[in-house]
Amino acid sequence: MFGHPRSFKISLLAALTAAVFLLALSVGAARDFSLPSLFGTQGFDRDILLDIRLPRVLFAFFAGAGLALTGVIMQCLFRNPLAEPFLMGTSAGAMLFAIIAIFAAGRLGIHFHAGLSGLGPALFSFIGAALAFSLVLHLGRSTGGQVQFVLLAGIAINAIASSASGVFIFMANDRELRDITFWNLGSYGAATYPAVALAAVVTVAAAVVALVMHRRLDALLLGDLVAFDLGVKVKQDRRLLFIVVVICQGALVSLTGMIAFIALVAPHLARMAVGATHRALLPASILIGAAISLLADTFARKLAAPAEIPLGVLTGIMGAPFFLYMLVRHKTRSEA
């Protein structure tokens, strides 16, 4: 399909994302590199680039791509443009369990480094994310399985998990509070090569599954019954896709904390650019999610250097107005 305007647009997005990747690699708190010098650094510069900057940038790439990817799949499975980890309780569940881990560790005399480089909370929050997501699905199913019930269940679980988190925050001491706040606001500070590898594995695996199923995802957009008529094993495919989303989203959220709106915004921008068919939507969303993530993280590192602005704050500031815009647009559209 070369020469097709869609593949041209995706190539353009790929070039754009590559450019943002290089920008993110060259700009940082310690020093900025010019583009040509990126590939010829030596000594201390080389250490900064390879040991600190590169894993961070790679992590931003995969986390953004993975979050956007799960956003696309969720919006398809719920046939709702507003489905994302925040609304589905995934993030709140991950947060609650991370806070419990931080809190319990504090009481037991174990201290994690700021930014949660320890795997303990990540593991806990992964369990929290998976639990919350499964609970939401289960509740949604027992109320008839209709999309709006699942979303309402998500909002309720979100509220419960947030309130429970509040109780722990209320009881926490200063040090724990700092850890919790850091987690709550989201950061790629945990970006070590093992974390990069984990993010890469879950994102690439999820992307492969989704791309293989791209036509079935299209069919699911038409409703479960029509998809079934067309030859889609609806129950089986939905279950597989939910598992993919839980693992990918749970792993990423547990490593990054609460990164707002990438999962929501990237698929929408991609849809505007290349349309809704998943063969184009999936790669476009992955690229846009990665670009947003890289850009936001570059700002987070650079704007107040050497301090770091919490990433979730930046994506929230950028994403929330967009979310409102989508709500208004969605409303006026459905009234038309």
Added chain:
Amino acid sequence: MRSRADVTGANSLPRDPKREVLRAANIVHRINAQLTLQVAEFFLKPGEFVAVLGPNGAGKTTLMNILSGGLKPRQGSVSLAGKNLRDLQAPELAARRAVVRASSDGLATGLTAREVIELASLSQHISQRLLHTLTVAYARALDLEARLDADFGVLSSGEKQRVHFARALLQANGREPGFLLLLDEPFAHLDAKHAQAVTRELLQLKDNGATIICILHDINYAAHHADRVVLMKRAGVVAELPAKEIMNKALLEQIYETPFAIMRQGKKTYAISTN
């Protein structure tokens, strides 16, 4: 459809299960608190066009959902080409039947009309080029060519219905004779001209050996185009007769509980609600 199936007369009833495209037996399924669908026997023969008629709430769509495999009945069994529906996976079903549902147009998808039609190839091995050619051909036949690249969500109800019909035609393309087409009120949103276009395609498909079951509210259409009519009321089949015999004032008044007049115009007979 590589060869033509021999057309069996609508009246002769050889109840040999191997000769039937579809057979449902002893179906019992709760529709709601008041109604339970009960159908002792339902069958379709190859190349037959069967219309299902009846008042609102008679259980027509529920029966269609069960026959299409989309709804598992609480009791009873349905077999398609001699195989139990329970043993057929979605892809195998899609190779043997296509469905146009009455309420499948409500979702804003973001897909284009072309993309919706082309999804019919999910159950086929078909080249990209042939898929494209067929899509355009069916779109042209149904007066959709200019709308192919429009967002499916912004199409009118009639256009959406024709898109789904084109999709079903594509799904039926190149299948064995005995392919089954299940249609739930396919003319509900269509004007006379487009209804005619759909009818033309439907009869062509039937000529090529496909079997058609169609829920209708247009008694005259059923009488003129169908081979056999199944009348439903209060969640059960109340009568089953050759299509021409539907032009019966007493029968229609009993089914629909409203006065009818039977009129003759040339060679054709029409039933008109005189309420």
